[in-house]
Amino acid sequence: METENIISFREAKACPIQFVLAVNDTLNVISGKWKLPIIGSLLFEKRRFTDIQRNISKITPRMLSKELKDLEMNGMVKRTVYDTTPITVEYELTESGKLLSDVLDKMLEWGIQHREATIAKN
């Protein structure tokens, strides 16, 4: 079995290249026009496909399908199929997905401070 190449927070912080690579991993999980709206939509409740589609009014089924697949592949979202008629499919955030809200909160905090800081300079 191969040794997993896990890096500690301290190691990554010490090396600029490792730091950028590791942060980039996180960034890639939420990159793309629709990932954040989808995560936002699932942050407080499970939802079904059509439900999400209604919630994010301008998304096409093609994009929703594709982005949900990406999120599932990246361990952000769990997909459950129920054998009803017609079938229903439920999407929900994984534990790790829910934890992302800590990051989003920090981003929100910085975004607000940044807007104030840049407006102040005009």
Add this chain to the structure above:
Amino acid sequence: METENIISFREAKACPIQFVLAVNDTLNVISGKWKLPIIGSLLFEKRRFTDIQRNISKITPRMLSKELKDLEMNGMVKRTVYDTTPITVEYELTESGKLLSDVLDKMLEWGIQHREATIAKN
């Protein structure tokens, strides 16, 4: 004078749409293939154009120039021209730009926890 449409952390958290929009503002500032490497390169010291280019080996001057302009426009980077021969131009993070490291640290932390969480599930 118009009223600035500043939203508080509490207000943004309470409304999913405002939340997504505000987080997206932050995300847009660091989006693109080269923004993070550039910010990383400037995180601990000022640097000149050619200096950054050497630091990020695969970036073309076209992209470096473009991304630096974006970052400057967004209030992330300050550009200072020195009238030497040949001229030298120094790039450095603004105060707000430096504060972004708080966000990046959170992303790093989450990224590491997420990698461990998803590997554990195999």
Add this chain to the structure above:
DNA sequence: TATACTGATATACTTTTGTATACTAACAAT
């Protein structure tokens, strides 16, 4: 029998983003 619901997929297209490669001005040193 026709229509509607579920959760998608197929095809073709446009827009955005990034790359490759060559080039510029202004001056200095060789």
Add this chain to the structure above:
DNA sequence: ATTGTTAGTATACAAAAGTATATCAGTATA
């Protein structure tokens, strides 16, 4: 006179990301 340094720009192209629109299978209801 040629070469090197600075900090970029110009042009053309390739690749990635996103959009528009139509369609599918299976079942249920009118």
